[in-house]
Amino acid sequence: MSKVKIQGNASGTGVLTISAPNTSTDRTITLPDTTGTLLDENSSVPAANLTGTVADARISALTASKLTGALPAISGAALTGIAATGTIKQIVTGTTSTAKIVQSDTYIDSLLTANITPTAASSKIIIMASCNNMEKDAGNANTNIRYKLLRDSTQLTNTNYHGQTGVNASAVFNGPHLNWIDSPNTTSQITYKTQAASTSGYGNAYVNYGGTSIIILIEVSQ
Secondary structure (H helix, E strand, O other): OOOOOOOOOOOOOOOOOOOOOOOOOOOOOOOOOOOOOOOOOOOOOOHHHOOOOOOHHHOOOOOHHHOOOOOOOOOHHHOOOOOOOOOEEEEEEEEEOOOEEEOOOOOEEEEEEEEEOOOOOOOEEEEEEEOOOEEEOOOOOOOEEEEEEEEOOEEEEEOOOEEOOOOOOOEEEOOOEEEEEEOOOOOOOEEEEEEEEEOOOOOOEEEOOOOOEEEEEEEEOO
């Protein structure tokens, strides 16, 4: 039969003691049939010898210094603790090139509109509305026009009257730009649109005249 041999170290002077545990049960310790060094709590296991799956319960903390090499592809939905402020979530546009007659100082829809459904109630909506040219009839020297920007039925901002007072001939003017940052606080669909009104009693004016008006909605996470 094979034998167990304990061999001392010629350079050492210490005495090694093998102590039995406090037990009343017979135990059998089987030594591996290989050449190598037995591991204890102060030993390190070579990385090449680590295979299989480590149970989640065995991993209590994993420091950044332990992470090396390429990480596998993961879903962003599984990430937590990562700030997403300022991320553009969606962009919506609306256009119109249909001229609209504006006949009084009562605001009417100018046909420039766009719908958006925010992905989060905390999102900001950046609105940029570029109203194309306005035109007024000949003989209406005092005709001017103004615009306002609305979220559904709520006014967000507006312009003063503008045009070219004193010009009796038919004239075309550049339209205004309406920019706003809104906090709608909803995840339901909302509508942004522009409305226009002219100077009361001075004839017709036209918006979206001879070109395309555009409204751009940008949802930004907060």
